[in-house]
Amino acid sequence: MMLKTHDCGKLTKSDVGTKVTLNGWVQRRRDLGGVLFIDLRDRTGIVQIVFNPDFSGEALDIADRARSEYVLAVSGEVVQRDPETFNPNIATGEIEIRVKEIEIMSAAKTPPFPVEDGVEVDESLRLKYRYLDLRRPEMQNTLLLRSKAAKIFRDYLDDNGFIEVETPILTKSSPEGARDYLVPSRVHPEEFYALPQSPQIFKQLLMVGGIERYYQIARCFRDEDLRADRQPEFTQVDIETSFLSQDQLLDMMEELAVKLFRETVGAELSRPFQRITYADAMNKYGSDKPDLRFGLEMEDITDIVSGSDVKVFASVAGSGGVVKALNAKGCAGWSRKELDDLQPFAARYGGKGLAWVTVKEGEWRGPIVKFFKPEEISALTERLGVEEGDLLLFSADKKKVVADVLGNLRLKIGRELGLIDDSVYKFAWVVDFPLLGWDEEAKRYVAEHHPFTRPHEDDLHLFETDPGAIRAQAYDLVLNGYEVGGGSMRIYKREVQEMMFKALGFTMEEAYESFGYLLEAFEYGTPPHGGIAFGFDRLVMLLTGRTNLRETIAFPKTANATDLLCDAPAPVEPSQLQQLHIRTVPKPSAKPGQAEAPKA
């Protein structure tokens, strides 16, 4: 067997005269008057190899049988090309290999799509033949960057005293959170393991166990209906620390992010990252993961229009809602159609409508302008900084609806006006998330993060008076409108934990039923602790400029959780189920007379 002495893509003029053996795949072949040129590809790149009757002998005849994606081994000498045949598009463009010996290592059928970047192929075909898709340089580079990013995370954490600890994949179904994947037990009939949605409980147990600084690049599982940026199994960089303040932890994580972006994409991020409270983020950007690469902040004008003749403004303002406005600078020239299209856009985010005003030739125009009083116009002009050519957009509704409508409108306008610089990485910490949210259905407070999230020390008195106003020591790291990480400091004092469960409507005894072993652990000396988890797939997606998580994963699943390559999930043998003490229940078909679902 002729095994490689050199990599294809690394040969340069300095290798001229060297005898080399190369292994690789046939990218392309050209026969020019009896001389055969083959572009040979390995993971480092492409080099031109030449077969000529003058120096190749019978190697030429063998090479002549090679087709696209055959695997070849060739030996020969590196020579400089004629200057007029230099190829500036490839690193090895000034040299070629005069082949003396060849071995066809293996043959290849014609691939279902060309193995090259930029080719338009249906994604399902790419996933079915993922092993061919992975040969394309952009996929190779993505996996390379992913591997490098993992190393940067690990090196930083190792250097800062973190211990990598593996936590179980076969664990217990948790009472909160998303839907679990279950694994029937053979040894324990009618019992199940669950795959972890995150190592949350284990990492807190490790802190109780005195590990002080833990990390793991952990696989997590959620059996949810998928969107473009969700996968049933995904990877997070999971971190937990003891005896650090929130600021100390966030500083450390910033340093890590700076290193990550410097060493992968060469970006120099400035520190400290902006810190914005959840309240400010929602007020100004209508989002808890604002894209801060551009301004276009929304302004609350409820106070100005609370007595307005614009009926909807006044009535919303009078019933606890808010009225907010965006000033789309220079957009007064939008067409009627563009303005009309805003209504269905608003509806998509739950809004009942969008009012607009254009400012043209010094004049406010639009259906609602006639209802404004002069003092309202003057107050709005000042608050919104209104100038000639502006387009003002108003949403009046419940706070959350206004945030959704104007927040998404802000992004749409930002993109359309080219306000977003794609070369910029704009990080920020969103801090002071609310500890509790009111569940209208259950008529009780629920934990916004999880029941172990530590409230702000200064807000403890609010447990008695206004639990909804308590700020949590919880934070998200956002990048260009994506949440790339999030976490919290955790409760470590029994009395605070009791206040928390009381606010959630549980006694400690009831809490034990759900969180028994973690609460029990907390009784044996719990250090102040807190952590964070980074969405690794999403970070790699942003680092590689992709818009789809599947592009960052070697063997991803489709939106309906199928692996097209190995055809999973799939039926199994009845004997396998029998050993697991389970039986499948056929989905009720919709045939007449069978419409009712069986009562299980």
Next chain:
Amino acid sequence: MMLKTHDCGKLTKSDVGTKVTLNGWVQRRRDLGGVLFIDLRDRTGIVQIVFNPDFSGEALDIADRARSEYVLAVSGEVVQRDPETFNPNIATGEIEIRVKEIEIMSAAKTPPFPVEDGVEVDESLRLKYRYLDLRRPEMQNTLLLRSKAAKIFRDYLDDNGFIEVETPILTKSSPEGARDYLVPSRVHPEEFYALPQSPQIFKQLLMVGGIERYYQIARCFRDEDLRADRQPEFTQVDIETSFLSQDQLLDMMEELAVKLFRETVGAELSRPFQRITYADAMNKYGSDKPDLRFGLEMEDITDIVSGSDVKVFASVAGSGGVVKALNAKGCAGWSRKELDDLQPFAARYGGKGLAWVTVKEGEWRGPIVKFFKPEEISALTERLGVEEGDLLLFSADKKKVVADVLGNLRLKIGRELGLIDDSVYKFAWVVDFPLLGWDEEAKRYVAEHHPFTRPHEDDLHLFETDPGAIRAQAYDLVLNGYEVGGGSMRIYKREVQEMMFKALGFTMEEAYESFGYLLEAFEYGTPPHGGIAFGFDRLVMLLTGRTNLRETIAFPKTANATDLLCDAPAPVEPSQLQQLHIRTVPKPSAKPGQAEAPKA
């Protein structure tokens, strides 16, 4: 909150005079005439902190409430101890902290066992309270070493051009191998994912995908009945390469092993590691994972005794079996009871008995001696190097039985005679495993490794004549009698793959039914490739001198696959099962009249 400025275990005389804040757990407290001494522990070690009415003020009163495993924060000054109170047993033994301020961060109930090394506790109690168990220095050190070992693996592989790629956990049930853990699909009724027994197929697909050098520290799953050194989920360092020879790969892995042992336990291993063929290992040591820290090799004496009057020897020799002997040097003095105990020992490994001869005062003694002819005694004396004081042990049976009996006897005697130096790490490669084994039940050959294992080039002709004699390019790395790694070169040529399946009794069409997508991938240009996987848990076990895999895993499962800490597996809500389109089948009880299992 008073957060640590220093680590407890790292303070030395050079810190005298420094004001420090420490956080940690109360290891021990002693009240000596109104002065309170507490040993405060964090993950770096222990330091003595002192509360004295003279300088501690009310901190003394607060400290007085602290009990074992309370978490404290203390501030004070590092002072040198009186020389007569130096404690040479701890690193900080020459200093102590005069505490001025204290905060009880959290209280602790009395732990169910003392948090210290060497304590005798029932393992199930340790597992239930694993978070307390993990506070013990030996568990902390184990997790620290495990983390360090992972880093050494990764650093070496990163430095040598390997790319870390994550492969799916939710994948497809494989037709071969051990029992799979299954995961019912909610989206695809009556279909199942399987958890991977190893990333074998994916790593080969990555080679087809042109990754060339892959690694992953991968979680693997096998639903088997457990032994002390098995876990339902375990970790392997999974490696695959393209365009390397077996020797190149093994050399690289040796370099990695040398680095690992140097940087964790400071052992200097000499290279190259011994390479021993499977045939030699079985012949000399009766094992494919021989402990090579001592000799005591077994000798084949079938030729000498084939015409012997020792009936069992002659008849075994005449019917295709073998007769082998061990010379236990200096053991002629074993008591009759010790010799009698050898019979049940042999029986445990399938042997029908063990013949023995002692050599005392120049004379051979034992029940079978009278049947030996003088020329047999003289031939045996020469082959076995018999001397005064020796004990000869004979086993006659099928080859495999003799290997098991004498192989295990060799280990037992080696241990009892103190022939094994526990401070030595003796690595060896066992190579040239057989490609195929004869399955007596199925009356056909089966793959000893897997159906993609590459046969020796020189042995290809044996497919026609003697498939059982074909040597595979398969290898195990053994250390002190444990298999710590194993792998093979893989078939990359269609015609060899066809020969292999033919030998296994399959047509290519039938093979496609089992291995469809991998075989299809092989049709699109397959590089010569091969790999290895290291048992990471077992390596950590050997590096830390443990004898139980559970000691190396933060949250292990018991022998019946239970997680005692979080009580998994466990029953789940009926609604969860309904969503997964499954129903549990109660285990048939053994009540009279219900003895028959339901037909599923």
